[in-house]
Amino acid sequence: MKKNTPAVLLTILIIIFWQIIAKIINAAYILPSPVQIIIKIWVLRKTLFLVQLPATMNVTFLGLLISVALGLGIAIVMDLNQKIADALYPIVIASQTIPTTAIAPLFVLWFGYSIWSKVLVTILITFFPITITVYDGFKSSKREMEELLITYGASKKDIFLKLKLPSALPYFFSAIKMAIPLSIIGAAIAEWLGAQSGLGYFSKRMMSQLDGAGVFAPIVLLSAVAMISVGIIQLLEEKFVKWRKEI
């Protein structure tokens, strides 16, 4: 708890500062106050929690799941074969230079307003940190440990399963912690650019009505979901990778 105290205090300070500035500006369509946003969340609770949030979470979860599978798969293949790594690495990097906001409408054109156009945007944003971080994790395993296993007669498979995979576990958790907020951002962007439901879509609708608190309400919800999810992953990491500092 003591560890979190500075963060809690700073957050409270920012909220107070925000409340004061919003009061001074006194135009909710430009900058709504935190209190106005909370009231808005309460007023819109049914649609926010029962319609929009589940829609966004579907996209996020599906996008994250596919990104994890894709990212892990690419990282494993790159680690097993240097030639494949040399071929794939530039393509993986290049995928991140694609401006998402420009390509997302194209996905809508290809897949319509179905979930897949949004999932694709989420994957495009999320798979990169997973691939690169896990690949770095595989490469981080100690050469001396690998040589020790070779002296025991270990095969490539043994080295991968008994050394590289556990060595990459802390990196995997870091990747997931990065990927969760990115997948939520990806889903929200995709919904902004073309959707019929979801928090991103809802935020855009509120924007067109110049409802500042209505724009912020979904954003606050998305942030809360991201923080809770990252917190859960953090707890799992502390449970399963107790040895992180020993490497």
Next chain:
Amino acid sequence: MLKFDNVYFKYDEDNEPMIDGLSFEVDDGDFISVIGASGCGKSTVFRLINGLEKAQRGSISVDGKNIADIKNYSAYMPQKDLLFPWRTIEKNICMPMEIQKINKTEMHEKACEVLKEVGLYEYRDKYPKDLSGGMKQRASFARTLLSGADLMLLDEPFSALDSITRMGLQEWLLDEWQKHKKTVLFVTHDVEEAIFLSKKIFIITDRPVSHFEECKVPLSYPRNRDDMKRSDIGDMKAMLIKKLRQEAAV
């Protein structure tokens, strides 16, 4: 048992060979220390024996068979304990047996037996971070024993430990060696350690390594620390230090 016959080896990035025409033999059950200045090629000899490097000329054989054709003939214990932090002590020492696909029951029985022997049975479910430096080295030795090989290559295993722990582990190692009748090749920088432990000492004095100067230790087993106070042992120590200094000065 172990035989080097006219072995030549050069690292790709070096201009000069590290080893050129090296021949020597180690008999079954010997305890031999290899000493020499830093970078003289001690570890390279070990890397050649355990197959991490390949001799470019000449041959290395164990029990008359070329090492390229056999498996599990040597067990390597590195300077660092290299215990896997995500595995318990028991799981760590089972690693060589897991790779050899030994069944779980047999693995567990053997591991418990060796853990009792090295005094770590109570720590079998602990992780390496819970152990002291000396205990980690004992666990590492237990893992080396469980590889099942008769030839043990110990590469400065006690160099990172404090002097008291180190002395205790040297005496413990001699007991283990006498109990298991293994052949031990032991790399060290410490002349006193080499004399206390070994039947014979190989001194590396040239570069590229073309031969080992051999020095028999005039002590019988079991040994104790008082033996080290003998005048002939003192003379031997002075002679070895002089040779190492000459080598280091070249």
